[in-house]
Amino acid sequence: MIEIDGISKVYGQVTVVDNVSMTIETGSIATIVGTSGSGKTTLLRMINRLVEPSQGNIRIDGEDTAAIPPHELRRRIGYVIQGHGLFPHRTVAENIATVPKLLGWPQDRIKTRVEELLALFQLDPAEFGPRFPHELSGGQSQRVGVARALAAEPNLLLMDEPFGALDPIIRAKAQTDLLAIQKHFGTTIILVTHDMEEAFGLGDKIAVMDGGRLLQYARPEDMLANPATDFVASLIGTAERPFRLLSLNRVETAVETGAAEGSPISGSISQREALAELLWSGRPSLPVMGGDGSVIGRVTVDGLLKHARPA
Amino acid sequence: MRLGLNRIDRVGLVVALIAAYGLTAPFALFRANRIVPGEGRALLSALPSSLGTIVLAISVVAVVVALLRLPLILKFFTSLAMLVVLAVAIGSASSFLMPEGNTYARVSPGSGFWLLGAAFALLATDGLARLKPSPLLRIAILAAVALAIASVLFSGLWGGLSIMKEYSSRADTFWTEAGRHLTLALGSLAVAALVGIPLGIIGHRIERVRSVILNLLNIVQTIPSISLFGILIGPLSWVAVNVPGAADLGIRGIGMAPAFVALFLYSLLPMVANTVGGLAGVPGDANDAARGVGMTDRQRLVQVELPLAFPVILTGVRIVLVQNIGLATIAALIGGGGFGVFVFQGLGQTAMDLVLLGAVPTVAMAVAAAVLLDALVELAAPANVADNANNREVTA
Numbered sequence: 254m255i256e257i258d259g260i261s262k263v264y265g266q267v268t269v270v271d272n273v274s275m276t277i278e279t280g281s282i283a284t285i286v287g288t289s290g291s292g293k294t295t296l297l298r299m300i301n302r303l304v305e306p307s308q309g310n311i312r313i314d315g316e317d318t319a320a321i322p323p324h325e326l327r328r329r330i331g332y333v334i335q336g337h338g339l340f341p342h343r344t345v346a347e348n349i350a351t352v353p354k355l356l357g358w359p360q361d362r363i364k365t366r367v368e369e370l371l372a373l374f375q376l377d378p379a380e381f382g383p384r385f386p387h388e389l390s391g392g393q394s395q396r397v398g399v400a401r402a403l404a405a406e407p408n409l410l411l412m413d414e415p416f417g418a419l420d421p422i423i424r425a426k427a428q429t430d431l432l433a434i435q436k437h438f439g440t441t442i443i444l445v446t447h448d449m450e451e452a453f454g455l456g457d458k459i460a461v462m463d464g465g466r467l468l469q470y471a472r473p474e475d476m477l478a479n480p481a482t483d484f485v486a487s488l489i490g491t492a493e494r495p496f497r498l499l500s501l502n503r504v505e506t507a508v509e510t511g512a513a514e515g516s517p518i519s520g521s522i523s524q525r526e527a528l529a530e531l532l533w534s535g536r537p538s539l540p541v542m543g544g545d546g547s548v549i550g551r552v553t554v555d556g557l558l559k560h561a562r563p564a
Numbered sequence: 565m566r567l568g569l570n571r572i573d574r575v576g577l578v579v580a581l582i583a584a585y586g587l588t589a590p591f592a593l594f595r596a597n598r599i600v601p602g603e604g605r606a607l608l609s610a611l612p613s614s615l616g617t618i619v620l621a622i623s624v625v626a627v628v629v630a631l632l633r634l635p636l637i638l639k640f641f642t643s644l645a646m647l648v649v650l651a652v653a654i655g656s657a658s659s660f661l662m663p664e665g666n667t668y669a670r671v672s673p674g675s676g677f678w679l680l681g682a683a684f685a686l687l688a689t690d691g692l693a694r695l696k697p698s699p700l701l702r703i704a705i706l707a708a709v710a711l712a713i714a715s716v717l718f719s720g721l722w723g724g725l726s727i728m729k730e731y732s733s734r735a736d737t738f739w740t741e742a743g744r745h746l747t748l749a750l751g752s753l754a755v756a757a758l759v760g761i762p763l764g765i766i767g768h769r770i771e772r773v774r775s776v777i778l779n780l781l782n783i784v785q786t787i788p789s790i791s792l793f794g795i796l797i798g799p800l801s802w803v804a805v806n807v808p809g810a811a812d813l814g815i816r817g818i819g820m821a822p823a824f825v826a827l828f829l830y831s832l833l834p835m836v837a838n839t840v841g842g843l844a845g846v847p848g849d850a851n852d853a854a855r856g857v858g859m860t861d862r863q864r865l866v867q868v869e870l871p872l873a874f875p876v877i878l879t880g881v882r883i884v885l886v887q888n889i890g891l892a893t894i895a896a897l898i899g900g901g902g903f904g905v906f907v908f909q910g911l912g913q914t915a916m917d918l919v920l921l922g923a924v925p926t927v928a929m930a931v932a933a934a935v936l937l938d939a940l941v942e943l944a945a946p947a948n949v950a951d952n953a954n955n956r957e958v959t960a
Contacts, residue, residue: 303855328858338853342871352857401857 254279255300255409255441260309262295262465269295271465272309277458279314279408282435282442283470284456286449286488292465293445297411300443301330313409328352331402331410331440335417337394339386345371345397346382352405370400373434392423399431403438412444416451428454449488453497461485473501478563495561499525504541504552507560513538513551520549528557576630576639579687583627586679587620592657597668598726598915604674610657619653622646623680630687640691643684650681651716658724670726672917699939706935713928726917727924730906734921737905742925744820744901749888749929752824756831756884761877763832764839765865774840781833789891792829793898796822823900827891831884838880842873875945882937889930893922 590604801817896904910918
């Protein structure tokens, strides 16, 4: 559990982060969203003390971060930045091995870990391990950046606009992969983004920042139902609200009994995707199949529309 | 006209003009003794008639090859062949022009030889630059050229030339002075690197230190070399007299010590400036990531900043080395030794051959150092940093 307690950062006369408190549960993803200059990156960088707080403190599993030497603290926390920040003079394998080497792991353990991570990120260790960063595509670099951050098995991963430099298709895949990895390791993730879509897509809880202040920190559906301020509402976008709500839940939670024409859709896609499919194909209903491939019922346009407004 | 201007190579045109003028200028100079002015001998009268005609014919063909747009590799090998022909021709001119049994007379290359040599050396380097050989190939070509020159020297082909006669009467001191020249140039470079790189690192970290050091070194750089050598005589004599043990180390007001110190001072600016520039050019992302993964400042410096700045720092070493090889010539003026000894002796005696004995090896060393270090700089840079490093060359 990460406890941020009354944290502030002041540069001269300017307060960049103003008395922010929030708690991130172990194993969950918190997204911090805001416009540029909202203080979201500074808040993130205070967690691993790349920026020293002017006031307040941060506890990781009860331990005050101010009591740990900064470089030791950072070796325990994964850190991913926009544009990946890979070391251009080191190979992919050497990049991933950075933190384990700093921690003095034995060679064979480092080697095993590097290969395990490359395989996990769908990069063939024999092919990609010896490559240099400039020989990678944007998506591959980004994956290596995340692999490097995870190398020393940190419980906490900080990500500063990690997908900002990717094109939309690779970006969507990177987000899906991140969710899978997070499930796999049970890592706690704090992710900074300026993209509301991304904040909703990834976050168990979303923090909205503006002018250094934390305006609202809530679960996505609660934020949709009750935005704390007009600014939060405008950031969500009034026209987007029903669709954001639909994308939060899987179609299996909207299944009704009955039969329908057409080829079945998977129950694990979002309700938003199901509605899009219904609208596009011009049918009132579609069969839904469960994880085992058997049809478990149907979704209807009318049924889905009921899910598109707060309960 | 069918044979339009677009068939003409522009660099080739320059080469052809220089070479054409070179063919009409005196190929060799004959002098009754080593200090009288020489009489020029044209190509055809400097060589046995059959050989002269052949050399002339080959030269004309080579000029035509230079002039036209032909494959670069053909131009490159033509110019190499032409340089070999020139080397052989000047060697045989020296034995042809030398009267039997006369040990006072001198034969030296004339302006025609130098112009032809310069023209085809230009063509060769232009061809090479445009062929873009890999760094390792360039080092190999440098080694091959050095080997070729060495074998010509050992074969005695040039034994009759005046510069070689000056050499044979000074063979011992030549190698001593060569050693001193290298000691001055390389030694001052090594000390400058040992001092300049740490200064550059401090300068990179602390803005105030940077501006003070760079301004100070900029001022040093503007002092003309002869004045700097002179200025140092005073303080170093004082050190020699007043610091115990200094004189035993060879520190004196004149000699190697002030020359060494002066070269060291000139070397500092490129070393410090390139270290600062190299470190400033390290991508912000890489630095941020290095701190983010938990490197201490020292680990970040050694593992990230210095390796990424290395190509730019090595560029500084290249600037210093080439500069020092040239500047070390001046050291002879204050008794510091080096190839300058022959240059200044020669100037004093109006014996140009002796001047060349000092100047030619100096130029050869500087060119070799430049080629070698350029290749090393390229080898040191990972492909993606190479372009940046080249654009980021810091000059005084």
